[in-house]
Amino acid sequence: MALNLKEIAKKEELFMPGHRLCAGCGTAVLMRQVMLAVEGPVVVSMATSCPFVSAATYPYSAWKVPWIHSAFENSPATISGVEAAYKALRKKGSINQEIKFISMAGDGGTYDIGFQALSGALERGHRFLHICYNNEAYMNTGIQRSGATPLGAHTTTSPAGKLIPGKREFRKDLTAIIAAHDIPYVAQTTPFHWRDLMTKVQKALAVDGPSFINVLTSCHRGWRSDMKDAMQILKLAVDTCYWPLYEVVNGKYKLNYKLRNKLPVIEWIRPQGRFAHLLKEENQPIVAQIQQKIDENWEKLLAKCALD
Amino acid sequence: MARLAALTGNNAAAEAIRQIKPDVFAAYPITPQTEMAEEVAQYVADGILETEYIPVESEHSSMSACIGASLAGVRAMTATASCGLAYMWELLPIAASMRTSIVMAVVNRAFNAPLNIHCSHDDSMGARDAGWIQLYSENAQEMYDNLIQAVKIAEDEKIRLPVMVCMDGFIISHAVERLLLLADEEVKNFLGEFKSAHPLLEVNNPVTLGACALPDYYTEHKKQHSEALRHSLGKIMEVADEYARLSGRSYSLFESYQLADAEYGIVILNSAAGVTRTVVDKLRKEGIKAGLLKIRVYRPFPATQIVQALKNLKAIAVLERTDSFGGVGSPVFTDISAAFMEAPTKERPLMINYIYGLGGRDVGLEDIEKVYASLQVINQRGKIEKSFAYLQARE
Amino acid sequence: MRKLQGWKDIPTGTAIVKAGSSVEYLTGGWRDARPEHDKGKCTNCLLCWVYCPEGAITVKDDQVTGINYDYCKGCGICATECPPKVKAITMVEEPKLM
CATH class of the missing domain: 3.40.50.920 (Rossmann fold)
Incomplete structure (x- = not known):
């Protein structure tokens, strides 16, 4: 059944206000949406990140569900232990209800420093959903590059300078890397596409095994974009095919939307100050390179989705 | 009834782990601890030990998983040595200040470089300020006895601190000794059930664990941890006395x-x-x-x-x-x-x-x-x- | 000034035992512009509600009833996402502090 906002609005919020994420934080929107999508008891493990420091600072917690943080790179490992404890207690009969497990981390805690713990936990088959709130750089420490930072983006450790025009490497395709773990459910989405996101959270939590959702989420501080456009910019990411909405269910790829009019990537680049230098004449080859990569990846994705 | 056995230090530790019955055992093999990780896995494979064995991809994850499990509300154990202990270092003060009751067997081994798999105390001595309780064992018998006592110490509601139990790599871990073992039932009764302070899995009573504390609270959290550790000596002796009555083997500080x-x-x-x-x-x-x-x-x-x-x-x-x-x-x-x-x-x-x-x-x-x-x-x-x-x- | 607890009073191991206690921390003071909601224009599509980072749009019986200014940080996402034909939310500058 398609999700309906009026019905969802009747649910109890589990990620409460009073958190200290920036005004207009895309990750805050996604936290709310994820927690509104959840049905039944859930335990959350979170990596060190903006939503960690902003929503769990003693004595204040925005979380109305059991929640644990222990370090930056180990959220999936931590939830492995919690899930194993749950299995032990279920076997003993001390717990009789179904509990779901979610691990969350940013792109640092997922693509980079936390990748090993994630890969291990997925391979071991723990029943948990890992959500990556991917804003394409280490925003919590002040906008440093990550493996998710796109080609050409300015960050404080891949700055655009007189010689070097921002990040020199393409981002890695983590969603594909996770799909290669051959787990039951893998998807990409954004909080602008709230119905897509919430549906994916529910699907992911329903599978018997590990699942992963890579959520592109805006950080207007890092992206140097307008705070009020925090959601619109995510729409552009999808409409330019920079961030296609798709899922991989038991190995089968599925595109989750019909693209009416594929916009040129410059529409995604233009509103973001992190790409400002790419608008210069001399950097047009970089824009062309980005467009070419997007086109290639889009064709590859369409081919994968058409295979079924 | 006591059983007489001829075991290596690693065998003895694995036997203690079997009798302690951790709900979760997460470990990554490393010389000279490897046998312990293998034996516990075999116990589980043979149905002798009912435990959730998490064959983690690293020591960083073994300690992370133990933190999650212990705070979820179950008995969690691990074992490591040398570089493995170093690799999980970040989590050691976290496991302690979050007040987990993890018990970890440490088979003392030298730090690299140059690479050396034999005994030094670089690993556990380096971790002395992580906020854990540390027990040292002269031989396999002491390793066995210390591990069992460590669980009772770690899980005590006034302590709630992780315990590292150390023995010398190869010299003890791989040498066969004659030792006395307790009966399974005796260990079970001695230890009782673990109850964590704020079990994460009590979903109707949701807690936030591992929040950050700013300068207004960090000091108080550390003071609380420090006091718990300083005051654990009395309890360690109480546990030793109780263990002496059970085993006939006396331990002191x-x-x-x-x-x-x-x-x-x-x-x-x-x-x-x-x-x-x-x-x-x-x-x-x-x-x-x-x-x-x-x-x-x-x-x-x-x-x-x-x-x-x-x-x-x-x-x-x-x-x-x-x-x-x-x-x-x-x-x-x-x-x-x-x-x-x-x-x-x-x-x-x-x-x-x-x-x-x-x-x-x-x-x-x-x-x-x-x-x-x-x-x-x-x-x-x-x-x-x-x-x-x-x-x-x-x- | 809130009273700070001493080390003996805080729960073991930094646990926060009061779920959702962040509601005691008001963030409305961060705002430099306030969204004003026009009930007459509103079609109650709830897009503003689902996109609000704070959960500051109040909804009762399927209707948007207003904005909780205790938490609203004034980001303006709600005004942007309100459909172009509806535009029931306008951002109004808060008075400048001296």
Whole structure:
């Protein structure tokens, strides 16, 4: 059944206000949406990140569900232990209800420093959903590059300078890397596409095994974009095919939307100050390179989705 | 009923783990701990032990998983050595300050470089300030006994701190010894059930664990942890007494051997206490008042008790299997020195620090005799020229 | 000034035992512009509600009833996402502090 906002609005919020994420934080929107999508008891493990420091600072917690943080790179490992404890207690009969497990981390805690713990936990088959709130750089420490930072983006450790025009490497395709773990459910989405996101959270939590959702989420501080456009910019990411909405269910790829009019990537680049230098004449080859990569990846994705 | 068995240190530890029955055991194999990780896996595979065995991809994850499991509300254990302990280092103070009840077997092994798989105490000594309780074991019997006691200590509601239980790599972990084991039922009854302070899996009573604390609260959290650790000595002794009634084997904070009237003493940890005891006996026959203090509980450091035990000696040597590079002396030496500074007593033996047995270098009777001889020289001279020396390094 | 707890009073191991206690921490003071909601224009599509980072849009019986200014940080996402034909939310500058 398609999700309906009026019905969802009747649910109890589990990620409460009073958190200290920036005004207009895309990750805050996604936290709310994820927690509104959840049905039944859930335990959350979170990596060190903006939503960690902003929503769990003693004595204040925005979380109305059991929640644990222990370090930056180990959220999936931590939830492995919690899930194993749950299995032990279920076997003993001390717990009789179904509990779901979610691990969350940013792109640092997922693509980079936390990748090993994630890969291990997925391979071991723990029943948990890992959500990556991917804003394409280490925003919590002040906008440093990550493996998710796109080609050409300015960050404080891949700055655009007189010689070097921002990040020199393409981002890695983590969603594909996770799909290669051959787990039951893998998807990409954004909080602008709230119905897509919430549906994916529910699907992911329903599978018997590990699942992963890579959520592109805006950080207007890092992206140097307008705070009020925090959601619109995510729409552009999808409409330019920079961030296609798709899922991989038991190995089968599925595109989750019909693209009416594929916009040129410059529409995604233009509103973001992190790409400002790419608008210069001399950097047009970089824009062309980005467009070419997007086109290639889009064709590859369409081919994968058409295979079924 | 006690059972007599011939086991290596690793076998003995695995047997203790089997009897302790952790709900979750998460471990990554590393020499010389590997057998322990293997044996526990075999117990689970054979249905002898019902535990959730998490074959993690690294030690960082083994400790992370144990933190998650312990705070979820179940008994969690792990085992490691050397680089493995170093790799999980970040999580050690976290496991302690989050007040988990994890028990970890540490098979002491040297730090690289150069790579060496044999015994030094670099690993656990380096972790001494992580906020864990640390117990040291001379042999397989002590490793077995300490592990069982460690669980009861860690899970005590007034303590709620993780415990590291150490034994010497290869020297103990791989040597077969004769030891006495408790019956499964005795271990079960001794330990009882674990109840965590704020179980994460109580979904109707949701807690936030591991939040950040800003300067307005960080100090109070650390003070709370510090007090719990400092006050655990009493409970450690209570557990030892209860264990003695069960097993007939008595443990204290440290072992004093011929120390009451001793003039010359050696302070040592773990396996080399054996050879030292032999030398003490030999010297005593020769009329030399030699004694030994073997530390069992190193964290929290039983400062008052150690000063009391050592203050009447003329000269003591603290023998350590690790170098606190560039420091005043190695960890135990500096702790004992500080303890004497703090003590009201004016009596203070002359004290020297020897580094020995690095990377598994065998320590023989003659090494220990040399130490006692040097203590007599120091005493005759009434002063120490060099308080820190490598005992066995070739020039 | 809130009263700070001493070390004996805080729960073991930094646990926060009061779920959702962040609601005691008001963030409305961060705002330099306030969204004003026009009930007359509103079609109650709830897009503003689902996109609000704070959960500050109040909804009762399927209707948007207003904005909780205790938490609203004034980001303006709600005004942007309100459909172009509806535009029931306008951002109004808060008075400048001296």
